[in-house]
Amino acid sequence: MKEFFEFFRRYCKWVVLLFYVALSCIMLFQSDPYRHHLFLTSASTLSGAIYKVGHNVVSFFSLREVNADLNHRNAVLEAEVLNLREEINRMKLAGFTDTMPTPDSVAHFDFIVANVINNSIHHAQNYVTLDKGAIDGVKPEMGVIDHSGVVGTVSAVGPHFSRVISLLNPNFRLSCKIKNSENFGSLVWDGIDPSEALLEELPRHTVFEAGDTVVTSGFSAVFPPGLPVGVIMPDNREHKENFFTLRVKLFADFSRLSNVQIVVNNFRDELVSVETNNVVNSDPASK
Template sequence: MSELFAFFFRHSKWFVFALLAVISTAMLLSNDPYRQHVYLTSAGRGASTAYKFAGNVTSYFNLHEINDDLNRSNAQLQAEIVRLQERIDLLSESAIADTLQLDSGVPHFEFIVAHVINNSVSRPYNYITLNKGSNDGIVPELGVIDRNGVVGIVSNVGPHSARVISLLNPNFRLSCKIKRSDYFGSLVWDGQTPDEAVLEELPRHTVFKVGDTIVTSGYSAVFPEGLPVGVVLDDDTDHNQNFFTLRIRLFADFTTLGNVQVVVDNHAAELKALSAGEENDAKKNPFGN
């Protein structure tokens, strides 16, 4: 027995090395972002406190560009308000005429403004940390946008911070469509540069041209339909394939992310319950008879 202990003691560095290597490899291979404990991510208390401290200083950088973007966005929103007001007036008139009840329920989408306290763009799996968490109403699987376009989706939430899977992360696929023709595909980052991604699985008969705008398709409860994502740069398709792959220049500038909005879908629970019901029905009666 003592010889066995002596053997382990003599070669302890190999056992310690193997143990640490196995632990690290297990951490490395379990890369499902939704299953990681919040304290093992940048949304944990220690990391988020350090990032918030640094964010108080760095948030003043790039204010000039952010201000320009906000002015542009403000002008567009003003025009949108006028257009919508005209439409409401018109609908109200017809509602009075037809005694039709206008929908006065809960708004479909609400937005929570948050600030980016940490962001990476050069790793294969990029994440963003926000300074708001569950105490501010953020829960996992909410969409995140900024003034220019789609940014990512919330994965882990702490009380005062949240971690977002960036659009620059191959774990995140976004359903998008070409605004002009309504053909839809799946947008995913290919790891090349932080301002480009690829739109895959577009049908072969898709009509498009360089410069076409890509927007969200609205086929999920995460993002509303029509949010800007990017523009078509060129066709990346191998011509033996049955689907088109387009290279897209993203609208969101991930290198200077500042303020973002978390999209809260007030109908998400209802949609989930409906989908769960459909799945249960399909399991009970797989042939649909």
Template sequence: MRNLLNFLLRYSAWMVAAIYVVISVLLLVSENAYQRHAWLTSANGVSAWVYGGVSKVTSYFNLKANNEDLMTRNALLEDEIVQLKQQLRDIKLQMYGDSMKVTPAFDGYSYVMANVINNSVSRPKNYLTLDRGSADGIAPGMGIVDQNGIVGVVSVVGRHSARAISLLNPDFRLSCKVKGTDFFGSLVWEGGDPAIAVLEELPRHVRLHRGDTIVTTGYSSVFPEGIIVGTIVGDHGANNNFVAIDIRLTTDFNRVGMVRVIRDANKAERDSIEQDIEKTE
């Protein structure tokens, strides 16, 4: 016993070394055992605190590279967004074309779907730009409608784009009538509120009521008959023979997006006949 104690005392340092070696080896080989002790990994509070403080400083060193990465990534994402938007628009165009309610008024007319890519409502004379042009079968003089009503008429056509005169432009006069009657007048926008236009040259004897619907006459080949334009909201004034009334337009010009451009298959024929009549007169 005494010998054992002496032995232990004499070689105590070696014993301690052996114990530490055994502990280390145990830690080394039993991966699972040490993973149970979070404090033996860098996940413990002290090292997390140290590393947190260090990264507060060192993170600045990578800012430039990080920025570049982010910019690159950003550019990629922006590209993707543009592409997705384009796809979305194409799909919408298809769906919209398939599902949009076609009024009987459109019989005999065909149409081209288009997106409004530029629009104004606040200028004295407003114009629209469409993303379809002569390549898509658009020609000057074609009418433009959206799901709510009249939008404008095409004036200048490029290969893949077209400029249109908005209904909100005093140069554009539209022949309209009170729905259910045959009394017609001329609709014009006089500036100001983009929701209100004036229907002029109505005969005095017509009985009109607030809320009556105003539709196109179909006297020109630009728009078919019966497309809704707006509703009567009030008097605008009168002279000897005619009255003028304020019309609230059904088209929301602030939100014109997808439109259809109306093609009249018989336009050429009709125009030439009307010109012949004018000549003979």
């Protein structure tokens, strides 16, 4: 026992070093951003409070109230556009047949306006911290957009703050399509330029041109279809592979994020339930 203590005393600093290195590696290799403990993120109460103070000082110089008001109005208008778009689609379908079922409500999406209190663009994995949390109705895996495009999805939610996985994070993949085309691909950041991302896995037969708009496909419960994401950049390479990988100039300016909207899908639970086959089939014909 004495020898053990002697050994420990002699190599104490190595033991301490190994302990801290191991602890750091555990945090480092826990790659799933949805599993980070809330306390260890910028959405924790203490971190949020620090950023809130910093944000209050900075936003004073950037006309915070005016921006928030404009953003709120934008959110209302955006919701209206989505509702009208869906209404038009319903009317189009009704023109073909009068037997189409019509939903009672087309208001699938609501928006929660939030302020960005922390944002990073130069790390390998970037996150955004918002000043709205569970008390305001924010839940994990809700989409986040700003006035120009998609920003990311909520990953950790505290009572007053939430953390968003930015589009500038390789762990985040966004299902997108080229506007007026039905072929979809996956948008992911390659870590080089915070104003650009890659649209991968786009089928080879897709017709596109540089400057075409890339929008969300709507193949998830997170973002509504048709939200602008970016434009295809000119590419002189010859594509020989079966799937295209295109460089996209993002609409959202991540270096100037200020006010954002959190997308609340009112039918999300039902959609997820259907997709995971947990819904009870109530159709009597199937019995």
